[in-house]
Amino acid sequence: MSDMAAESNTPAELPRAKTDWLPLVLIPALALLALPFVGSPSTWVTLTVAGLAMGMMIFLMASGLTLVFGLMDIINFGHGVFISLGAYATLLVLGPLAGWAQADSLGLNLALLLLCILAAMLVTGLVGAVFERVIVRPVYGSHLKQILVTMGGLIVTEQLIHAIWGASPIPIPLPQSLRGAFVFGDIVMERYRVVAVVIGIAVFLGMELLLNRTRIGLLIRAGVENPEMVEALGYRIRRLFVSVFIAGSALAGLGGVMWAFYRQTLTAGMGMEVMVLVFIVIIIGGLGSITGCFVGSLLVALVANYVGFIEPKLALISNILVMALVLIWRPQGLFPVARR
Amino acid sequence: MTSSPALPFDETRRQGGFLSAVLSSDLPRSRVLSVVLLAILLVLATTPFVFSGSQPIGTAAKICVFIVLVASYDLLLGYSGIVSFAHTMFFGIGGYGIAIALERLGPTWGSAAIGLVAALALSAVLAVAIGLLSLRVRAIFFSMITLAVASAAAVLASQLSSLTGGEDGLSFQLPQALRPAFRLLSEPLFGTAVNGRLLAYYLVFFVSLLVFLTLLRIVNSPFGRVLQAIRENEFRAEALGYRVVAYRTAASVISALAATIAGALMALWLRYNGPDTTLSFSIMVDILLMVVIGGMGTMYGAVIGAALFVLAQSYLQVLMEAGSSALAGLPLLPNLIHPDRWLLWLGALFVISVYAFPGGIVGRLRRAVP
Numbered sequence: 213m214s215d216m217a218a219e220s221n222t223p224a225e226l227p228r229a230k231t232d233w234l235p236l237v238l239i240p241a242l243a244l245l246a247l248p249f250v251g252s253p254s255t256w257v258t259l260t261v262a263g264l265a266m267g268m269m270i271f272l273m274a275s276g277l278t279l280v281f282g283l284m285d286i287i288n289f290g291h292g293v294f295i296s297l298g299a300y301a302t303l304l305v306l307g308p309l310a311g312w313a314q315a316d317s318l319g320l321n322l323a324l325l326l327l328c329i330l331a332a333m334l335v336t337g338l339v340g341a342v343f344e345r346v347i348v349r350p351v352y353g354s355h356l357k358q359i360l361v362t363m364g365g366l367i368v369t370e371q372l373i374h375a376i377w378g379a380s381p382i383p384i385p386l387p388q389s390l391r392g393a394f395v396f397g398d399i400v401m402e403r404y405r406v407v408a409v410v411i412g413i414a415v416f417l418g419m420e421l422l423l424n425r426t427r428i429g430l431l432i433r434a435g436v437e438n439p440e441m442v443e444a445l446g447y448r449i450r451r452l453f454v455s456v457f458i459a460g461s462a463l464a465g466l467g468g469v470m471w472a473f474y475r476q477t478l479t480a481g482m483g484m485e486v487m488v489l490v491f492i493v494i495i496i497g498g499l500g501s502i503t504g505c506f507v508g509s510l511l512v513a514l515v516a517n518y519v520g521f522i523e524p525k526l527a528l529i530s531n532i533l534v535m536a537l538v539l540i541w542r543p544q545g546l547f548p549v550a551r552r
Numbered sequence: 553m554t555s556s557p558a559l560p561f562d563e564t565r566r567q568g569g570f571l572s573a574v575l576s577s578d579l580p581r582s583r584v585l586s587v588v589l590l591a592i593l594l595v596l597a598t599t600p601f602v603f604s605g606s607q608p609i610g611t612a613a614k615i616c617v618f619i620v621l622v623a624s625y626d627l628l629l630g631y632s633g634i635v636s637f638a639h640t641m642f643f644g645i646g647g648y649g650i651a652i653a654l655e656r657l658g659p660t661w662g663s664a665a666i667g668l669v670a671a672l673a674l675s676a677v678l679a680v681a682i683g684l685l686s687l688r689v690r691a692i693f694f695s696m697i698t699l700a701v702a703s704a705a706a707v708l709a710s711q712l713s714s715l716t717g718g719e720d721g722l723s724f725q726l727p728q729a730l731r732p733a734f735r736l737l738s739e740p741l742f743g744t745a746v747n748g749r750l751l752a753y754y755l756v757f758f759v760s761l762l763v764f765l766t767l768l769r770i771v772n773s774p775f776g777r778v779l780q781a782i783r784e785n786e787f788r789a790e791a792l793g794y795r796v797v798a799y800r801t802a803a804s805v806i807s808a809l810a811a812t813i814a815g816a817l818m819a820l821w822l823r824y825n826g827p828d829t830t831l832s833f834s835i836m837v838d839i840l841l842m843v844v845i846g847g848m849g850t851m852y853g854a855v856i857g858a859a860l861f862v863l864a865q866s867y868l869q870v871l872m873e874a875g876s877s878a879l880a881g882l883p884l885l886p887n888l889i890h891p892d893r894w895l896l897w898l899g900a901l902f903v904i905s906v907y908a909f910p911g912g913i914v915g916r917l918r919r920a921v922p
Contacts, residue, residue, distance in 0.1 A: 287692050350907055355692050359635045361906045363840060367899030375888050375896065484833070488703040491696040499692075528707050532700055536685070 235507050235546040242511065246518040254398030259517045265405030267513030268412025269474060273467030273483075274490040274497075274505050275419065276460030282436050282500025282549060283456045286348055289359050290366035291490065294461045295483030297339060297369070298332035298468025300377055303478070305331045306384060313387045321387035325407070325473070332465035339369070340461025344454055366484065373480040382478040390473075408470055415466070416506050423502065432456060436500060436549065492531050496538045498545025507546055511538075574765060576772040580852055585917040589852060592859050596757060600750050601742045607866075613753055613821045615862045616760040617814050622842045623767045623854035624810030629840075630849030631771050632803045633783035638682065638698035640836045641705040642675045642808040646815025647825035649674070651722040652715065659725035664820070671812050679808035683801035706831045721826020726752065730820070756817045763810055768851045770806060779803050780849075841898055844905050847912025856913050861898070868894050 243260055250256045277291045305328045306313065312324040347365040351357040386404060393402045423429035434442045435452055443449045464483075471486065472478055493512055497504025515534050520527035538546060572579065580586040592615075595602075599612040621643060628634045646668070653667025678701075686697040709716045716722065726748070728734055734748035744750065770776055782789040782796050790796050819825040838861065846857020869891040876886045888896065909916045 287695075289695075347903065356633055356635060357906055359692070359695055360840070360844060361903055363837070364899055364903035364906060367837060367841075368896060368903065371893055371896035371899060375890070375893055379892060488700050492700050495693065495696055525711075528711055529704050532704050535697070535700065539685070 232547060235504070238546075239507060239510050239514065242514060242518075246514075246522075249522050250518065252398070255521070257399045258401070259521055260514065261399075261401050261409070262405055263514040263517035264510060265402070265408045265412075266517065267510035268408050269467060269470050270486070270489055270493055270513055271412055271467075271506050271509035272415060272470055273464060273486060274493045274509060275415070275502060276463035276467070277490060278494045278497065278500055278502060278505045279419075279463070280457055280460040281494070282502075283432055284352075284453050286352070286457075287355060287358055288348070288362050288460075289487075290343065290347070290362035290369065291460075291464055292483030292485075292487035293366045293369040293373075293480075294336045294340065294464035295468040295471060295486060296373060296478075296480050297483075298336045298465025299472035299478050299482060300373055300382075300480075301332040301335040301465065302328040302384060302469055302472055303377065303382070304335070313385060316388050318389045321389045322407075324387055325390070325469075328473075329466055329469050332469045333462040336465030336468070337458045337462040340458045341454065343369075343461065344457040348457070370480045370484070377478075377480075379480070384472060384476055384478060386473055386476060404473065408474070411466075411470065415463070416502075419502050489531065492535050494545075496535055496545055498542075498547040498549055500549035501545070501547035504545055504547035508538075576765070576769040578768055578772045578851070580918075582914075582917040582920065584920070585852065585856075585914060588917075589855060592855055600753055601744050604744075609749075609753055611862060611866050613756050614818075615859050616756050617818045617821065618839075618842065618858035618862055619855050620760045620763045620767075620817070621811055621814040622839055622846065622858045623764050623851050624807045624814065625839050626843050626848060626851060626854050627767060627771060627779075627803060627807045627810070629843055630847075630853070631776060631783065632779045632800055634800060634804065635692075635695040636698045636804065636807075637695060637833075637836055638702040638705070639807070639811055639839060640831055640833070641702045642679070642811035643815040643818070643835070644705065644709060644825075644827075644831035645671045645675050645678075646812035646817075647819040647830040648709065648716055648722075648815075649812070650816045650819040651717075651724055651825035654726070655722050655724040659727050661727050664727060668813075668816050671816065672809055675808045675812040676805055679805040680801060683804045684797070702836070703833070706827060706833070709831055710827050717826065719827060721824055721829070723824045726820065726823055730755070752821060756821050759813065759817055763813055764851070764855075767806075767810060771851060775799075775802070841902050843912075844902055845898070845912055847914030847916075848910065850911065850914040850918075853912045853914040860913075864894065864898065 246259075247253070247256050250259060273295050276294070277288060280286055280288055280291075305324065309324055309327065312320050315321065343365060347361055348358070351361050390404045390407060393400050394406065395401075421429075423433060431442060431447055431452060435449055439449050442452075468483065471482065475482065489512065493508040494505055495508075496511060497506070497508035512531055512534055515530050516527060519530040526533075542548065580589055596612050596616060600609050603609065621639070625636075625639050628636050628639070649667040649671025650664060651667075653663045653670070657663035657666065682694075682698060682701060686694045710719050712718075713720075725731070729736075729748055730752040731748040734751070735746065736748075736751060737746040740746070771779070778789065778794050778799055781792075782794065782799055786796055789799075815825075815830050818830060822829060842857035842861045843854065844857075845860065846855070847853025872889050872894055873891045875889045876891065879886045879889065905912055911918065
């Protein structure tokens with residue numbers, strides 16, 4: 213069984229062991245296509261790196277949602293509030309350790325960022341566990357009720373954030389050494405974006421490894437394919453469900469931290485604002501597919517960046533256009549997940 | 553999704569009578585509900601004469617508009633089982649249609665009509681496009697795609713400032729007969745001046761009533777039954793030969809048209825339209841709360857939900873203010889019942905509604921003593 217799993221890279225399509233390369237080629241092709249329109253190569257590199265970083269942040273925020281959907285068939289409209297919650301959780305670390313943010317040492321600053329991420333993942337993981345138990349569990353199987361009830365959870369949790377941390381926006385400064393940009397000739401790369409790209413790639417590779425090379429991953433993929441069968445083989449699918457939901461929430465928290473430092477302001481609605489992008493991304497990627505989510509994030513962010521540079525007026529609806537085009541090409545998204 | 557099924561068609565039809573005809577044979581079927589509905593109707597019909605000042609009449613007009621808006625949303629959510637997040641987009645189109653036409657073409661009835669017709673046409677085209685693109689795949693695609701489209705519409709409205717006035721919105725003049733300075737009768741009637749403002753209120757009231765009754769008629773028509781059948785079991789309805797995509801698209805078009813009318817009424821009443829009054833996502837959340845708390849799949853739920861919600865919006869905060877100051881010394885508690893946190897409690901009520909009484913308040917009342 214594990215041999216079979218090792219051969220297939222896309223989670224849901226056991227019979228077809230070959231990787232679907234076409235969507236993966238899309239990103240470099242798009243980047244190359246944009247080059248002549250942008251004109252100067254240095255601007256192009258700047259735009260591409262900025263777009264990749266943006267895409268990574270979107271991926272971090274979206275990956276949890278698509279993971280939860282893939283395994284549990286739960287569509288969590290309250291996912292956005294976990295992004296906000298993760299962002300606010302940084303305050304727990306930034307409060308006591310304010311000195312670390314001021315220190316002009318890269319090590320200390322990165323450690324602070326790491327601590328923020330840990331705190332955020334812990335908080336959102338815990339709240340995720342409660343959310344799963346109280347909000348989601350009674351409505352397994354009914355999409356309509358899931359949408360409604362998770363919207364309700366979103367409203368309540370967002371209001372609780374207001375009640376605990378106050379309703380006014382809170383500024384959070386980037387740690388000292390992550391500000392500014394690297395400059396190579398004409399090419400400008402913001403430092404923080406480079407950090408975001410590194411973290412995004414690390415999380416993506418980590419998830420792919422976990423899903424494709426470990427026993428847990430095997431079970432999760434089996435659960436996506438056929439939950440009853442996994443249960444019949446003696447695994448507690450419920451426990452798997454809960455841990456995946458917690459992991460998904462924690463990933464949202466991680467994304468929330470990165471997004472918060474990027475925006476440098478905290479508002480309770482910040483998660484919901486970005487949810488539109490998140491939904492577009494997971495629709496483009498194919499609901500439930502991590503690889504699709506990754507490709508979709510990069511695609512959307514890069515297109516937004518290029519279009520924003522070439523034809524600013526069009527940038528407002530570029531996301532929708534990308535989504536429409538992808539859905540016309542592949543109605544189930546780039547990497548359709550077989551079941552359902 | 554289950555909700556209390558309506559009585560079979562013929563059984564009630566035979567009872568006949570004027571009331572039954574007006575209400576499309578879909579009577580409230582609960583004594584308490586009938587009394588509450590009647591009370592709401594009476595209060596809304598007499599507000600300008602009974603209450604003085606501009607706040608009550610403003611609240612009443614808002615309730616009228618929201619009843620239409622929520623009822624049209626219920627056609628989608630409650631009767632067809634589709635969750636759309638683009639309903640505010642159609643609401644906004646109606647508002648902007650009136651606002652742009654009256655501002656550009658001058659304050660006449662003709663330009664209001666042009667604006668309304670243009671808005672209705674645009675809404676219909678958009679609803680068909682969204683429906684055909686996304687309803688054929690899966691219902692949750694529709695939710696997510698409408699969310700994306702609605703946010704794009706909101707961005708578009710705030711960016712095309714030469715046409716829509718951007719974030720500031722548009723203020724405009726109403727036709728002569730609806731202006732406060734206009735007097736229909738020289739003498740006050742029951743102590744209230746019969747001016748343009750009063751006429752505007754009754755325009756809102758009667759159009760709302762008419763659209764509501766039309767919607768009630770639609771959901772109780774054979775067409776409405778098919779929608780409910782699709783909601784209950786899509787596969788079976790398809791197997792019976794109903795074209796699910798066509799029916800769902802038609803439902804979303806009808807719902808979009810009614811929302812457009814509601815938006816037009818809102819703009820007429822406020823003499824203003826902007827992103828915050830008709831397009832914002834928070835209004836979408838409000839509509840969801842109203843439908844679910846009032847009762848999904850029962851048109852009367854829209855009336856109860858809208859009335860309750862708008863009243864809570866205006867008056868619950870006063871209550872919470874008092875509670876909050878009473879608990880001033882304690883930690884966190886005063887924050888939880890701070891007047892700005894009223895949505896917290898309605899949100900909790902919303903979640904409980906979805907679990908405990910899926911039929912909302914109306915479903916609850918109908919299940920109690922008839």
